[in-house]
Amino acid sequence: MSGKVAIVTGAASPIGMGFATAKRLAEEGTRVVMTDINHAEVAARAAELRSEGHRAIACAHDATDEAAWEEVLRATKAEFGVLDILVNNAAISAINHVVDIPLDEWRRVVDVNSTMAFLGCRMAAREMQATGRGGAIVNVVSIASIVAGEYGGAYCASKGAVQMLTKVLAIETAKQGIRVNSVHPGYTATAMLGDANDEGAFAQTIANIPAGRLGQAAEMASAIAFLASDDAAYCNGSMLVVDGGLTAQ
Numbered sequence: 001m002s003g004k005v006a007i008v009t010g011a012a013s014p015i016g017m018g019f020a021t022a023k024r025l026a027e028e029g030t031r032v033v034m035t036d037i038n039h040a041e042v043a044a045r046a047a048e049l050r051s052e053g054h055r056a057i058a059c060a061h062d063a064t065d066e067a068a069w070e071e072v073l074r075a076t077k078a079e080f081g082v083l084d085i086l087v088n089n090a091a092i093s094a095i096n097h098v099v100d101i102p103l104d105e106w107r108r109v110v111d112v113n114s115t116m117a118f119l120g121c122r123m124a125a126r127e128m129q130a131t132g133r134g135g136a137i138v139n140v141v142s143i144a145s146i147v148a149g150e151y152g153g154a155y156c157a158s159k160g161a162v163q164m165l166t167k168v169l170a171i172e173t174a175k176q177g178i179r180v181n182s183v184h185p186g187y188t189a190t191a192m193l194g195d196a197n198d199e200g201a202f203a204q205t206i207a208n209i210p211a212g213r214l215g216q217a218a219e220m221a222s223a224i225a226f227l228a229s230d231d232a233a234y235c236n237g238s239m240l241v242v243d244g245g246l247t248a249q
């Protein structure tokens with residue numbers, strides 16, 4: 001991936017998958033544009049990568065905002081000239097029984113998790129089609145698109161939408177050399193999951209995971225980097241589950 005240019009959304013958290021992915025891609029020689037709604041934090045993460053000798057910039061980005069995607073693309077081209085890879089990673093979680101989900105909560109989850117992925121996919125695919133360079137899009141979905149979880153109505157539905165968006169775009173853009181794939185993390189020790197050091201809170205969850213532990217952000221980044229790379233040249237519309245065996249049961 002040396003010399004490639006990637007946008008990674010949701011890259012603000014020091015223990016999140018977005019930052020882990022930006023770091024992994026940068027270590028592979030990719031120039032990275034790191035975006036997040038939390039600008040101060042994502043700017044600090046990009047500075048961290050630059051201090052390690054990598055090429056990285058940060059953009060303030062509400063990924064539900066159509067115009068903001070155009071601004072991120074403009075900044076990417078201004079800094080690095082092209083776009084080769086998009087990692088749609090940003091998302092929010094929500095916990096509620098379906099019968100208790102207020103409409104505004106449902107709309108917010110679908111807006112951030114599904115509409116964001118649509119806007120990113122559309123922007124990147126249009127750009128990759130226009131340049132004729134091809135490219136790779138990786139959508140970070142979840143095992144929540146595959147198996148139902150109690151309290152997960154809005155989250156599971158929003159991620160299911162991204163799973164199918166991935167497959168449709170994959171078949172629509174394959175002939176132009178644009179690959180679109182999804183990674184499906186299981187329970188991973190990031191801020192989204194809560195305090196992963198709270199062993200009591202996760203004992204039941206971990207007991208159900210054949211690997212006997214939570215996943216790590218860097219392990220998700222490895223899977224994302226693989227699908228973004230030419231090593232995955234024949235992967236298109238693929239779903240890569242990274243869950244320690246949880247959904248194999």
Ligand SMILES: NC(=O)c1ccc[n+]([C@@H]2O[C@H](COP(=O)([O-])OP(=O)(O)OC[C@H]3O[C@@H](n4cnc5c(N)ncnc54)[C@H](O)[C@@H]3O)[C@@H](O)[C@H]2O)c1
Pocket residue numbers: 009010011012013015016017018035036037038061062063064088089090091092112140141142143144184185186187188189190191192193
């Ligand atoms: N942690 C898990 O157990 C787990 C499991 C399966 C899937 N995932 C998925 O992995 C991805 C990464 O999550 P994470 O666990 O690293 O959590 P995280 O909370 O660290 O990362 C999500 C990031 O998205 C950003 N964000 C939220 N709304 C945004 C918006 N409107 N515009 C731009 N950025 C926005 C947040 O500021 C945050 O930095 C998400 O898509 C999540 O759904 C996580």
